[in-house]
Amino acid sequence: MREKKYQAEQRRLTVNRLRHKLRKFELVPTAGEAVPSGFEAIDACLSPHHGLLRGGLHEICAAKTGDFASAAGFGAHLAAQFADGNAVVSGQTRQSVGEHGRPYALALPTVGLIRQQLIHINGADLPDLLWATEEALGCPAVGCVVLMSLEQAPDFTASRRLSMACRAVGRPLVLVLGAEAGQASTAATTRWQISAAPHNSWQVRLQRLRGSFKRPPPMAGWQVFPWRETLPVSDDTVSDNTTPESVSVHATAAYGS
Amino acid sequence: MPQSTPHVPPQVPVLPALDTAPTGRRIVAIWFPHWLSEIVMPAEKRDAPFVLAEHQRGTQRLAAVNIAAEACGLYTGMALADARALVPDMHIEMLDPAWGVAALDKCARWLRRYTPWVGADTHPDSHGLLLDISGCAHLFGGERRMLDDMRARFNRRGITCCIAVADTIGSAWALAHYGPDSLIIAPSGHGADAVMDLPPGALRLPEDACDLCRRLGLDSVAALAAFPRTSLTRRFGPYPVMRLEQALGQAGEMLNPCVPAPEFIVRENLAQGITQLDVIASLTQNMCATLAAKLFAAGQGATRLDLVLTRADNEMQALSVRLAAPSAEADHLARLLATRLERMSRGFDAGCGVETLCLAASATADVITPQAPLTLGHKAFKAPPVAVLASLFDRLAGRLGPQVVVRPVVHASHIPEHAVGYRPVHAAPLSGEADDAGLSTATAPEPQTRPLFMLCAPEPIEVIAEIPEGAPYRFRWRRVLHEVARAQGPERISPEWWPSARRHNSLTRDYFRVEDRNGCRFWIYRDGLYGRETGRVRWFMHGVFP
Numbered sequence: 001m002r003e004k005k006y007q008a009e010q011r012r013l014t015v016n017r018l019r020h021k022l023r024k025f026e027l028v029p030t031a032g033e034a035v036p037s038g039f040e041a042i043d044a045c046l047s048p049h050h051g052l053l054r055g056g057l058h059e060i061c062a063a064k065t066g067d068f069a070s071a072a073g074f075g076a077h078l079a080a081q082f083a084d085g086n087a088v089v090s091g092q093t094r095q096s097v098g099e100h101g102r103p104y105a106l107a108l109p110t111v112g113l114i115r116q117q118l119i120h121i122n123g124a125d126l127p128d129l130l131w132a133t134e135e136a137l138g139c140p141a142v143g144c145v146v147l148m149s150l151e152q153a154p155d156f157t158a159s160r161r162l163s164m165a166c167r168a169v170g171r172p173l174v175l176v177l178g179a180e181a182g183q184a185s186t187a188a189t190t191r192w193q194i195s196a197a198p199h200n201s202w203q204v205r206l207q208r209l210r211g212s213f214k215r216p217p218p219m220a221g222w223q224v225f226p227w228r229e230t231l232p233v234s235d236d237t238v239s240d241n242t243t244p245e246s247v248s249v250h251a252t253a254a255y256g257s
Numbered sequence: 258m259p260q261s262t263p264h265v266p267p268q269v270p271v272l273p274a275l276d277t278a279p280t281g282r283r284i285v286a287i288w289f290p291h292w293l294s295e296i297v298m299p300a301e302k303r304d305a306p307f308v309l310a311e312h313q314r315g316t317q318r319l320a321a322v323n324i325a326a327e328a329c330g331l332y333t334g335m336a337l338a339d340a341r342a343l344v345p346d347m348h349i350e351m352l353d354p355a356w357g358v359a360a361l362d363k364c365a366r367w368l369r370r371y372t373p374w375v376g377a378d379t380h381p382d383s384h385g386l387l388l389d390i391s392g393c394a395h396l397f398g399g400e401r402r403m404l405d406d407m408r409a410r411f412n413r414r415g416i417t418c419c420i421a422v423a424d425t426i427g428s429a430w431a432l433a434h435y436g437p438d439s440l441i442i443a444p445s446g447h448g449a450d451a452v453m454d455l456p457p458g459a460l461r462l463p464e465d466a467c468d469l470c471r472r473l474g475l476d477s478v479a480a481l482a483a484f485p486r487t488s489l490t491r492r493f494g495p496y497p498v499m500r501l502e503q504a505l506g507q508a509g510e511m512l513n514p515c516v517p518a519p520e521f522i523v524r525e526n527l528a529q530g531i532t533q534l535d536v537i538a539s540l541t542q543n544m545c546a547t548l549a550a551k552l553f554a555a556g557q558g559a560t561r562l563d564l565v566l567t568r569a570d571n572e573m574q575a576l577s578v579r580l581a582a583p584s585a586e587a588d589h590l591a592r593l594l595a596t597r598l599e600r601m602s603r604g605f606d607a608g609c610g611v612e613t614l615c616l617a618a619s620a621t622a623d624v625i626t627p628q629a630p631l632t633l634g635h636k637a638f639k640a641p642p643v644a645v646l647a648s649l650f651d652r653l654a655g656r657l658g659p660q661v662v663v664r665p666v667v668h669a670s671h672i673p674e675h676a677v678g679y680r681p682v683h684a685a686p687l688s689g690e691a692d693d694a695g696l697s698t699a700t701a702p703e704p705q706t707r708p709l710f711m712l713c714a715p716e717p718i719e720v721i722a723e724i725p726e727g728a729p730y731r732f733r734w735r736r737v738l739h740e741v742a743r744a745q746g747p748e749r750i751s752p753e754w755w756p757s758a759r760r761h762n763s764l765t766r767d768y769f770r771v772e773d774r775n776g777c778r779f780w781i782y783r784d785g786l787y788g789r790e791t792g793r794v795r796w797f798m799h800g801v802f803p
Contacts, residue, residue, distance in 0.1 A: 064775070066737075066775060066777045067777070069708075069709060069710050069777075069778075069801040069802065069803050070776075070777075070803050072709065072710070072803060073709055073802075073803020074803070076709070076803070087646060089649075097713065098713070100710040100712065100801060101710050101711045101712040101713045101800065102679065102710065102711065102713070103665070103709060103710060104673075104677055104707055104708055104709060104710065104711040104800060105665035105666075105667060105677040106667065106676060106677055106701065106702060106704060106707045107704050107705075107707035107708055107709045108665075108704070108709075109704040110704045110705055110707075110709065110803070111709065111803065115664075115665040115667070118664065118665055119646075119650075119662065119663075119664055119682065120662075120663050120664065120665065120679065121653065121657060121661055121662055121663075122660075122661055122662075122663050122679060123661065124657050124661055128656065128657055131656065132653050132656075132657060135649065135652055135653060136649060136653070139645060139646065139648075139649040140645055141645040141646045141649070142646075142649070195775075195776070196775060196776035196777045196778065197776040198742060198743075198772065198774075198775075198776045199743075199772075199776075200772070200778070201776070202803075203776075226803075227705060
């Protein structure tokens with residue numbers, strides 16, 4: 001009888017220990033690691049600490065061919081949240097440079113970045129960019145890395161490697177993919193689908209949220225108005241621009257479910 | 258003895274001049290006849306007689322005289338006491354032999370604006386420089402213009418110079434020192450003809466050989482050249498004959514460029530040639546440690562590294578690495594070189610083995626060690642971690658290429674594509690602050706009015722607009738038709754009239770921000786004002802908004 005009790009106790013302890021280990025494997029942010037996305041309605045959905053995991057790979061894909069710029073805008077906005085004034089390394093594949101050109105420095109404040117933050121890798125092959133991403137993730141002065149690829153996504157192994165690198169150093173990678181590249185499966189912590197919506201807004205869908213205690217409703221979606229029409233933005237007020245107060249979520253409507 | 262009368266045989270087999278045309282070598286010789294006096298004397302006192310004196314064989318003798326003193330009858334080598342008797346009120350200064358050499362070295366560096374190949378004149382008692390200008394003259398509009406420019410710049414500094422250009426070092430030197438004019442251009446391929454009339458001293462002969470020529474009645478180069486070489490050699494020895502042949506282009510002569518030797522250099526000579534690149538890499542790592550220690554001791558950091566691998570058959574392979582910020586960290590330097598060696602491995606041919614490795618920090622700068630922040634009662638200031646970022650830049654630029662890793666810079670221009678540029682991280686200041694002095698916040702456009710992505714070049718689009726001056730109604734870009742749902746504009750940007758060279762398309766642009774029915778936003782513009790600047794307006798896509 002006593003032995004049985006002892007065994008049960010042991011089993012419970014083992015299960016607890018394994019659970020603890022699992023939690024480590026699962027990418028659940030602790031309070032210090034959660035970074036708010038900048039949109040209140042979205043943050044409300046991100047349990048338990050209402051933020052995105054700092055040491056994670058966040059994948060943002062365009063819904064349609066024409067939505068790459070919107071996806072990149074959302075990605076840059078997240079990067080600004082993560083970087084918090086530190087340097088942002090952005091990399092662009094050659095194809096993407098040919099298709100959309102390069103980020104325009106004078107427009108960076110609209111997504112909450114200032115150009116002094118930006119270090120840009122202007123057109124390289126994807127393998128080179130992946131290498132550069134890993135190097136940049138290892139640099140303590142870098143706040144966030146953004147990787148933009150239009151037609152080619154890193155394969156699962158590569159993304160798993162990057163995801164683990166992010167986890168190890170506690171720095172985020174924002175992977176912006178075009179509609180064609182977005183079909184591939186990657187080991188991302190979160191996956192967002194962005195499409196441009198009328199009236200200067202984005203349609204945001206959260207397609208995957210790994211390691212969340214409370215799963216988001218399937219196909220959680222929002223229509224996000226990142227800018228008020230008359231929002232004074234200059235280099236000095238950039239940091240204000242990215243705070244949740246000044247970024248309004250105009251309407252919160254769940255698509256599907 | 259009279260038996261050696263200069264008897265010129267009529268048919269002497271004259272060696273044909275080496276064919277200089279294919280190589281096209283052109284040498285400039287510059288001679289500064291009053292170098293010492295002119296560099297020591299301030300320019301405004303040039304008119305007064307001025308001499309430099311030095312101790313020579315127990316007496317004080319004149320080492321250099323300026324033009325005014327020369328006109329009074331003073332000459333180099335004259336006893337100072339005699340000179341004083343002739344010109345009592347002259348200005349005298351004692352000579353420091355280091356002056357002339359140092360100034361000449363400085364001058365040689367300056368002359369590298371004309372050609373990278375500048376060498377010192379090896380002749381004693383002559384202050385001069387030699388320049389190999391092969392393939393450089395056209396950059397200055399031809400030899401005449403180049404030399405005129407050179408002479409004008411020297412004259413402006415009050416320095417007298419005699420300049421000559423010819424196919425060989427010997428003939429150029431001869432024309433500069435003994436030529437009839439202070440600027441002589443010997444036509445290519447005929448340099449030997451120009452020196453024929455000059456005295457034998459023009460061949461850079463030692464004093465005793467010149468004396469012998471004089472005694473033999475050989476008063477010109479032509480007279481010397483007419484002799485068979487064997488008899489000349491018998492009488493003068495091999496050296497004057499070599500000089501003669503060098504002047505005539507029948508023997509080669511090298512010009513040694515005076516390149517400043519790198520101060521921080523590590524050399525590794527191996528007993529046996531090595532062929533494995535990984536061994537080279539590990540050797541390089543050790544050398545980096547030595548180099549870094551040298552740099553650190555001097556308070557310097559390398560901004561450029563050069564590694565030269567010399568094979569046993571004297572083939573050399575070089576690679577160089579640039580750094581964003583001066584660094585004296587052995588690990589960092591080694592890692593950069595390892596990246597480059599790894600990349601080189603594809604085209605590397607060790608041949609019979611690398612015997613010598615030479616690692617030099619060819620450009621260095623002071624390392625500024627940041628002071629630790631003082632935290633007494635204050636919140637610690639978060640300084641930008643320049644060194645950390647710099648090492649990242651070096652690694653990225655080392656593999657991806659220096660032109661690929663860039664930072665945005667802003668220029669004072671209204672034309673959107675000229676207002677923003679990208680500069681390689683090695684060229685841009687690391688702090689990123691001091692680069693937008695020309696841009697005031699008043700003229701900077703509102704960020705919302707600019708697209709997040711700007712196309713590399715504006716792309717023409719087909720537009721249907723209701724009126725020529727109005728916003729588009731629908732447009733086709735890259736074969737996709739977009740129905741415009743909303744449009745904002747126009748924002749009129751006039752061409753900049755102040756740049757001297759008119760830009761390629763200098764028409765007024767009217768920019769519109771348009772949103773299509775899907776919500777995609779574009780930045781398009783109409784090139785030219787309808788009816789005023791152009792009869793047929795053209796539309797362009799210039800960027801996409803997020």
